[in-house]
Amino acid sequence: MDILYKIFIDPFVQMGMAPDLLVQTLWDGLVAGVLYALIALGFVLIFKASGVFNFAQGIMVVFAALTLVGLHEKGVPAYVALAMTVAVMFALAVGVERLMLRPLVNQPDIILFMATFGLTYFLIGLGELVFGGNPKVMIASELGLPKGTIDINMLGGFVSLQKIDIAATVIASAMVASLAVFFQKTRVGRALRAVADSHKAALSVGISLEQIWVIVWFAAGVVALATGIMWGARSEVSFALQIIALKALPVLILGGFTSIPGAIVGGLIIGIGEKLGEFYWGPLLGSGIESWLAYFIALLFLLYRPQGLFGEKIIERI
Amino acid sequence: MLYREAGQFKTDYTKDMAVFPILQDRIGVGVILFIAAVIIPLFGSDFLLQAVMTPFLVFALATIGLNLLTGYTGLLSLGTGAFMGVGAFACYKLTTSFPGVNVIVWIVCSGFFSAAVGVLFGLPSLRIKGFYLAVATLAAQFFLSWCFIRVPWLFNYNVSGAIEVPQRTLFGVPITGPNSAPVTRYLIVLAIVIVMTWLASNLIRGRIGRMWMAVRDMDIAAELIGIRLLNTKLLAFAVSSFYCGVAGAMMVFLWYGGAEAEVFNINQSFTILFMVIIGGLGSLIGSFFGAALIYILPIILRFVPAELGVPLHAATVEHLTFIIVGALIVVFLIVEPHGLARLWQIGKQKLRVWPFPY
Numbered sequence: 001m002d003i004l005y006k007i008f009i010d011p012f013v014q015m016g017m018a019p020d021l022l023v024q025t026l027w028d029g030l031v032a033g034v035l036y037a038l039i040a041l042g043f044v045l046i047f048k049a050s051g052v053f054n055f056a057q058g059i060m061v062v063f064a065a066l067t068l069v070g071l072h073e074k075g076v077p078a079y080v081a082l083a084m085t086v087a088v089m090f091a092l093a094v095g096v097e098r099l100m101l102r103p104l105v106n107q108p109d110i111i112l113f114m115a116t117f118g119l120t121y122f123l124i125g126l127g128e129l130v131f132g133g134n135p136k137v138m139i140a141s142e143l144g145l146p147k148g149t150i151d152i153n154m155l156g157g158f159v160s161l162q163k164i165d166i167a168a169t170v171i172a173s174a175m176v177a178s179l180a181v182f183f184q185k186t187r188v189g190r191a192l193r194a195v196a197d198s199h200k201a202a203l204s205v206g207i208s209l210e211q212i213w214v215i216v217w218f219a220a221g222v223v224a225l226a227t228g229i230m231w232g233a234r235s236e237v238s239f240a241l242q243i244i245a246l247k248a249l250p251v252l253i254l255g256g257f258t259s260i261p262g263a264i265v266g267g268l269i270i271g272i273g274e275k276l277g278e279f280y281w282g283p284l285l286g287s288g289i290e291s292w293l294a295y296f297i298a299l300l301f302l303l304y305r306p307q308g309l310f311g312e313k314i315i316e317r318i
Numbered sequence: 319m320l321y322r323e324a325g326q327f328k329t330d331y332t333k334d335m336a337v338f339p340i341l342q343d344r345i346g347v348g349v350i351l352f353i354a355a356v357i358i359p360l361f362g363s364d365f366l367l368q369a370v371m372t373p374f375l376v377f378a379l380a381t382i383g384l385n386l387l388t389g390y391t392g393l394l395s396l397g398t399g400a401f402m403g404v405g406a407f408a409c410y411k412l413t414t415s416f417p418g419v420n421v422i423v424w425i426v427c428s429g430f431f432s433a434a435v436g437v438l439f440g441l442p443s444l445r446i447k448g449f450y451l452a453v454a455t456l457a458a459q460f461f462l463s464w465c466f467i468r469v470p471w472l473f474n475y476n477v478s479g480a481i482e483v484p485q486r487t488l489f490g491v492p493i494t495g496p497n498s499a500p501v502t503r504y505l506i507v508l509a510i511v512i513v514m515t516w517l518a519s520n521l522i523r524g525r526i527g528r529m530w531m532a533v534r535d536m537d538i539a540a541e542l543i544g545i546r547l548l549n550t551k552l553l554a555f556a557v558s559s560f561y562c563g564v565a566g567a568m569m570v571f572l573w574y575g576g577a578e579a580e581v582f583n584i585n586q587s588f589t590i591l592f593m594v595i596i597g598g599l600g601s602l603i604g605s606f607f608g609a610a611l612i613y614i615l616p617i618i619l620r621f622v623p624a625e626l627g628v629p630l631h632a633a634t635v636e637h638l639t640f641i642i643v644g645a646l647i648v649v650f651l652i653v654e655p656h657g658l659a660r661l662w663q664i665g666k667q668k669l670r671v672w673p674f675p676y
Contacts, residue, residue, distance in 0.1 A: 118645065
């Protein structure tokens, strides 16, 4: 009985007793969720347009952030470094398309997936070789990002919001909105969706696969850069961040591989669920459950709906 | 010239179904086994036995385990490291709880625990597949890693949180623990790997292996011809985890001599997966090739440039290994999706028709 009470009642009593803590936890979860959603967005972009499940997206986040900070350390002014990083991400997109995707066209999905594993390792090695493996501090203030916290007096306590988190949320929303418009309304966006449906059919109506791939990988690279800046500003830039890339996988599962709104909603559910779980139920299990809770949420959901929240129904035929 | 099978006629079905139907292959395998079991223990240095051959064999066994699941049944798993950990921790618990039983028995038995856990996490595989399943196995990876750290019962409430291998003997000869000789440990690993490889090769040539391959090639079609999907997939998970568990137990008991939970993290899973990809999906001999290439590559990088007068920094070696492994995976997937095993096959074919091209 005692354990049932601890699982089903006590956490809610705690929530009611200290609403400010609840709000704080929810906010933390929301911010984490936004950042997960941004990584998931990079995945979705590439998956939608090329059918490649890009495992390297998380590493691209770290790689972009590391390039930015590394260039700044070498004496490049912040905004020039930013521009140069964007150029590096473009070069990466072109390189990936030329050297990896083009020779693998029409291969089974699983082969492409594994190829992105190779890309992951390649980028880890390259990043560490060029910029060193030690953690770095993100140049947030040089880029004009706000610092410090705002304390809001509410519900009988203080809720402290980091300004950088607010900025992250705003930037993320803007990015998602513009991507949605880009996919739905523009010519290139339509071409992207066509490629996602069928490579062959898109080719036959004169869409250049090579161009499309470069565009989406570049877009994913820019999303990765934005995520890297935000995430790096909250903690530090190092390859330990790659673990957050893996956090984006349950987000994807929850939201469905092809849906941009899915990535957002999934990210928020995972982020908030994870923080609430860790804060209120974690102590029962000796804490640290954050590392696998997201996967279990996603897994339970999968058993109920295998294609995710907004995913397209999987139809199989012989 | 030497490798030509002309004149070797099969006169009954047993001969036709032999593992090595060609005489030269049988001789070749015999020579390899002789080198591995006699020449290397006799003439190899402790470094070779302890730091090259033993880990290579351990990794090869884990790679075979993953290959049975990913290469033969087509179920992608990213939880290999965790399943190896289950084997290691199970073996540790068993041998500390029942010190009277020989540790080799426990090393093999710990595979069953790993298999049980594997089945548990394989259960969603009926409903979800492909990338989704890979994420489900990641759940296993993270959950089990967490257990290895947070459940003190698993490591007997050690303050360090690590498992230390106690000394165990066989006929009075220490085989685990700090006093055991590398040769003894190598021979035990070799024996276990040979037996389990032989079992695996028979398994995949038989009914079960064909069922797995049918599921891999097209699971709906397999279901239509009467293969029960759930049983087949769960069996694949069980056997694969069994192999990984034994490999994990051997890794700690016969190689490291002690380990923390950190050893069985996600990078271990990736390493094994890379061995499978580079060696060749769906090939036993490829598992050995892949393990050799990925494991021995960093050793070569560390020693060869130093010999040539360009000593590399330890960190640089590590980064270069990452770059090379990453690039190798992409190159292999592009040039030879069936990995080193296929290259081996092509080589044999060329040899068979030599000196003519066809």
